[in-house]
Amino acid sequence: MDMNFGMRPENRALLERVAAMIRDEIMPMEAAYQAEVATGDRWQFTARQTEILEGLKARAKAEGLWNFWLTDSDKGFGLTTVEYAHFAEEMGKTPLGAEVFNCSAPDTGNMEVFERYGSDALKTQWLKPLLNGEIRSAYLMTEPQVASSDATNISMSCVRDGDDYVLNGEKWWASGAGDPRCRVYITMVRTGGEDVPKHKRQSMIVVPAGTRGIEILRPMEVYGHDDAPHGHMHIRFSDVRVPAENLLLGEGRGFEIAQGRLGPGRIHHCMRAIGQAESALEQLCRRSLHREAFGKPLAQLGANYDIIAECRMEIEMARLLCLKAAWYMDQGDARAAAPWISQIKVIAPRVALKVIDEAVQMHGGQGVSQDTPLAQAWTHLRTLRLADGPDAVHRRQVARAELKRYTQEMV
Known part of the structure; x- marks a missing residue:
């Protein structure tokens, strides 16, 4: 093909x-x-x-x-x-x-x-x-009390009461919820009991920010940084009433919506990560040519030629893999695209983190300071290894797809 x-x-x-x-x-x-x-x-x-x-x-x-x-x-x-x-x-x-x-x-x-x-x-x-870019929004899925990488664990209570749903529970790592322009949350909740198939227990509901009963407990810090004014907030819902018409598609459709949302988003995250890697490699190269030690430009010392070459080759490999995942997405078969999206979700942050780390090393003490964007970029990308599914979950998906080719032969 x-x-x-x-x-x-x-x-x-x-x-x-x-x-x-x-x-x-x-x-x-x-x-x-x-x-x-x-x-x-x-x-x-x-x-x-x-x-x-x-x-x-x-x-x-x-x-x-x-x-x-x-x-x-x-x-x-x-x-x-x-x-x-x-x-x-x-x-x-x-x-x-x-x-x-x-x-x-x-x-x-x-x-x-x-x-x-x-x-x-x-x-x-x-x-x-x-x-129109007039407001911002947040997506609330992860919860502090359950392993949210398995989304069947999502447990925020969402109970029908007349013309409303009533929400109780906590969410955290609600990225963007700290922004004063954030006006709305799309929130994953539990509407089904144990008698319902586990992938039909969750739903998505639209919650206006600032609704009575919503309490922002704290901004979550990433390696000591709160990422203000964007923020990743820890939020409590106490008897929050939301109109029933705000439930998307109907009860039990949360997984269907989540998969439609997360697939393209993962590709977007990964390609932005590759852009960050490219920016870091540029900073690394410029520093290596303009900074001298022991009478030579840094590029000519130690293994820096090899380091630069490895960074370039790994960026190119990661980009091609991401474009292949994007191509599969364009074919309209989300199931076929899924293993490729999982691969790039592991590889792109890993490669970008390596390149940024090498750029930090080339800058010495300045590289971990506020005087370059490298430290902030590294922090963001380390978080990306957890956002939209941790590495281990995506590797599991890749391995299952690989093994399936051979287990079918055994039937």
């Missing part, structure tokens, strides 16, 4: 415009934006932060560089998953990239959920402002 990992000419030209804006307009503003986080309330945007971010978003929107993630949709550019993967890589090169083009997680996945499974009323209330 022929596989095409390239792009149509018109979309290649579009990608070049995105890359130019990232290089010339967004990256130069990174330091100024980040410096504002420590100014005043970390969970509110300063006037300068808003000016920087909203100014860049307005420019991107005015240029028509907006909502690329809407693959195979008449509302977007009609990009294939393979084509969008190239865009995600470019956007991954800067922490501000995805949001400037309205392609941020978890919003893209949530918008897909609203588009595919939401009622007209929910689309008007939530999808429209999300598509």
Whole structure:
């Protein structure tokens, strides 16, 4: 079967415009934006932060560089998953990239959920402002008391009471829920009892942020960093009442929705990780050529030639594997694509972490400080090895798919 990992000419030209804006307009503003986080309330945007971010978003929107993630949709550019993967890589090169083009997680996945499974009323209330970049959203799945990598464990109580559902329980690692612009949560809950098949016990429900009974307990820290003002929040629900029409598709459809949401999102995460690896390798190479020790550029010392070569080769391998997973997604068979998505979900963060670690090493003490973006990038990517399923779960899926080829021969 022929596989095409390239792009149509018109979309290649579009990608070049995105890359130019990232290089010339967004990256130069990174330091100024980040410096504002420590100014005043970390969970509110300063006037300068808003000016920087909203100014860049307005420019991107005015240029028509907006909502690329809407693959195979008449509302977007009609990009294939393979084509969008190239865009995600470019956007991954800067922490501000995805949001400037309205392609941020978890919003893209949530918008897909609203588009595919939401009622007209929910689309008007939530999808429209999300598509316009006017609000942010969060996806609440993981729970502190259960092993959430097995989603059949999800246990937040969701009980029908008249025209409402009543929610009780806790969620954590709710990425983006700390953002003051976050207005809505898509939440995985349990609606079925032990008498229901285990993959029919969970449902998805739309919960407006700030609903009575919702309490944000704390921001979760990643290696001591709270990732303000985005945040990964620990949230308690106490008798939270939500209109019954906010339940998506009906009771017991949570897994169906989750798989439709998470597959493309994993590819997007992985290609952004490859973009971060490319950025780190550039920093590594520049440092190795301009910094000297023992009378020579660092590039000429030790095994640095080999290190640089290995980084380049591993990035190329990871990119090709990710594009192959994207190609399988484009064929429309989610089951066939799943093992490839699991492979790249393990490989891309691993490769990116290695490249960033080598870049840190090349920078010495500066590499672990706030003076380069490397430490923040490493922290983010270490978290990605857990987000959307830990490595062990994805390796299990890959192994099961591999063994299935041979167990069928034994039947």
